[in-house]
Amino acid sequence: MNTLIKNLRVIISLAFMAITTATIVSAAVGVGVHYRWIVSVQIVPCFLEAFVASIVAWLIITIIFGRVYCSSVCPLGTLQDFISRLYAPRGRESSVRRYRYRRELRGVRLFFLIVMLLAVIFGTSVIIYALDPFSAYVHIIDSALYPTMPLDPLIVPFSAFLTGIATALVTVIFSLRWGRLLCNTLCPVGTLLGYISARSLFRFDINADFCTRCGKCEDVCKSSCIDLTDLVVDGSRCVDCFNCISVCPHNAIRYTTSRHRLSDPLMQPTSSASSVSAPASNQSVKSPSES
Ligand code: SF4
Ligand code: SF4
Ligand code: SF4
Incomplete structure (x- = not known):
């Protein structure tokens, strides 16, 4: 039963990542297939576009169930899981220990959360889009497409390509070595949801x-x-x-x-x-x- 729940969670997260990726690719190459709803369930876009219903829904879900957004809906979280699987020791009986308990890096988490809140208050879009996990995923996909497809430079400028490369590098290094450490240090959404889910019902x-x-x-x-x-x-x-x-x-x-x-x-x-x-x-x- 427990394995079934875990597998279901994996399937849902892969489905969200696939739909999100299809949406980003279609927007980049201009084929016009847009799953607009996928953006409306992402937390930072919800705040920026004042999708009150989505914000309230995530608040309730997190209070009851914890960080469901991080487990199943955030594409950057699923990408980290995918990358960290590449480094998984082979064989169930492997003597290599994958993860160990680490203390919380609270100061780092609070620093990035405060930076994000100040950026939202003062409308500093560069910082908002650098720290938003959904935007980070968009940059990664756009940068992967950049060399192979005739993209419109107005849609995906070269600076976005470089941002995507840098974001991908950070994501790969963190997830290969430390699993979801990025989620529990640099990501302000993870910190915000984390402090709510620390007292969640389940x-x-x-x-x-x-x-x-x-x-x-x-x-x-x-x-x-x-x-x-x-x-x-x-x-x-x-x-x-x-x-x-x-x-x-x-x-x-x-x-x-x-x-x-x-x-x-x-x-x-x-x-x-x-x-x-x-x-x-x-x-x-x-x-x-x-x-
Ligand atoms: S250490 Fe973890 S896996 Fe082992 S018995 Fe305790 S809860 Fe279960
Ligand atoms: S993050 Fe750790 S404690 Fe939480 S569900 Fe996964 S394995 Fe269990
Ligand atoms: S902590 Fe941030 S990057 Fe990680 S899954 Fe949650 S929202 Fe996504």
């Missing part, structure tokens, strides 16, 4: 009674936001990818409205506990899926 929660700290979830968490020392998930950085619940052998991490603590308070994890070695008492606990 969040990923680790049931400390069932977790053996095997590390499998941490290994696939491209946001590096699963802290197995304290058995908590940083909801502000979680991008709702469902990778973690699809690999947990004990059904210990769940997407749920409830919050679990160890049934025996004396067994609460401490910050000095190892993040990879399982307490002996936890090893013997059976999860609902095993019992």
Whole structure:
């Protein structure tokens, strides 16, 4: 079931990326196939064009479900997942650990969020379009088309080509090496949605009674936001990818409205506990899926 949800999420995100890409390509080559609605569900264009219904809808969705926009709708997020897959270690039994928990770079996140807010207030379009993830994706696609197609220079000027190349380079370097770190540092939309989703109704929660700290979830968490020392998930950085619940052998991490603590308070994890070695008492606990 958990794998099914994850696969569904992947299919939806690929569909959004394909439609978005088709829209950008058709606009660039002037064939006139425009899926206008795809722009109206992107968050920064929603703000700039005052699509109040879309803004309210995203606010409600994020409060209830978390960063669904980042998991399924933002094309730059899906592109990062696609690139990071290229670097994935081969074979399920690979000893190479892909991701590890990292602390939040809060100062960096807040810096780019404040810069974006000031740019919106003062109407500094250069900064807005540089930090908007949707515009970044448009620049990347336009720059990929630039050398091969007879583009109208008024539609895709050479400066946009260079911007697209620079954006693509940053995206490739970040996602190959760190998964979704770009989403949790440079992207102001991710920061804004993250601070809302940190208190969302549905969040990923680790049931400390069932977790053996095997590390499998941490290994696939491209946001590096699963802290197995304290058995908590940083909801502000979680991008709702469902990778973690699809690999947990004990059904210990769940997407749920409830919050679990160890049934025996004396067994609460401490910050000095190892993040990879399982307490002996936890090893013997059976999860609902095993019992
Ligand atoms: S954090 Fe930004 S770039 Fe990443 S998926 Fe969300 S909106 Fe897109
Ligand atoms: S038991 Fe599940 S939640 Fe605990 S570390 Fe392993 S994969 Fe993660
Ligand atoms: S906590 Fe789970 S759902 Fe959230 S980003 Fe990490 S792997 Fe994905």
